[in-house]
Amino acid sequence: MNAVWPLSRSPVGTRRAWRKREELQRWLNGKQGPEWWEIVPALAAVLAVIGSPLAGLGWLWSRVGWWAALLAAAALAYGVRAAVRQRRAVLARRRRRARCYSLPEIDGADDRRFRAIIGRLLLRDGWTQVRGVRISREVVHLVGNGPNGRQLGVAFERGADRAGQGNGGRAALRPVGGAPQLPTATAPGARPLFLVVSSGTFARERVVWAARHGVRLVDRALLQRWAAGEDLAVLLDLDLDHVQPDAS
Known part of the structure; x- marks a missing residue:
């Protein structure tokens, strides 16, 4: 019979034998394809x-x-x-x-985790190329781009207590001396958006400083709404101030 049907069996080591072993193994592991x-x-x-x-x-x-x-x-x-x-x-x-967060989760985050949460919220709302830019040894800002080419710079302040133990106190841990920096020029006709995000509340002098420098503040109340799912553009009415006024 072997002389008449030399290929009726698959000797060990042949390609046909290997294929049969692979098929049997797939069946045993439940990975076989549908019939x-x-x-x-x-x-x-x-x-x-x-x-x-x-x-x-x-x-x-x-x-x-x-x-x-x-x-x-x-x-x-x-x-x-x-x-x-x-x-x-x-x-x-x-x-x-x-991609929603609660205030206790934000309060319990350290500085790095806090920045990561804000970055995820920005990505969720359609901002792109969100990345960290180190300003000094301890200060890191976030920068990004909007769908319409508008650039974004974000600085951070935490509550009076240190990160991981925040209780919503005044944002005095890390003052920001100027507007968040942008590494490149913004798109023509679009004014850069500068944010300072805090897990606490801002003092009156900080609000006055922000108004003078064109910086938008996101305090604890706004952060709670933003983290709960509200879009940043709706939260801050960004569609109303993204175009620079006519110089004439």
Whole structure:
């Protein structure tokens, strides 16, 4: 029999034997692919979803007219577009809820973790290229870009107690002597946004300083709303002040 059917068996070390061992191992580990009878229902559903509208359009074309098929195709396209947009909105809300923080979590974070939370909130709200820039040995600012090319600089202050033990006190741990620095020039026609974010409250002299230098302050109350999911642009009405006034 071996002389008549020399390939009826797979000697050890051949490619066929190796393939059989790999297939057996996949079956034992539960990693085997689906069988044809497991794929048929899903394939039939896909064909039904795609074929039913096409069949309906063909029936309208042949029985009513081309204009009816065209109107039906436009309505179908609009419905698909609306469903896709609604799905994207749902996913965006889920991502937003997934990147929410509570004040106790923020208060319990050290300086590095505090900056990381603010960076994630910025990314969540559509800011890009958010990165840290070291200003001194202990001070690190965040910089980034907005969807419209507007640049962002963020400095930080913590409450009166040190990071990890914050209780919402006045923001006096690390004063900021000037506006957060930007490494490159901003986009033409867009005024850079400078923020000072604090887990505490700002003293009156700090509010006056910010107004004079064009710096926006995010205190504990605003931070709580921002961390809970509110968009920074809505929180600070950024759409109202991103364009520089006409010099004339």
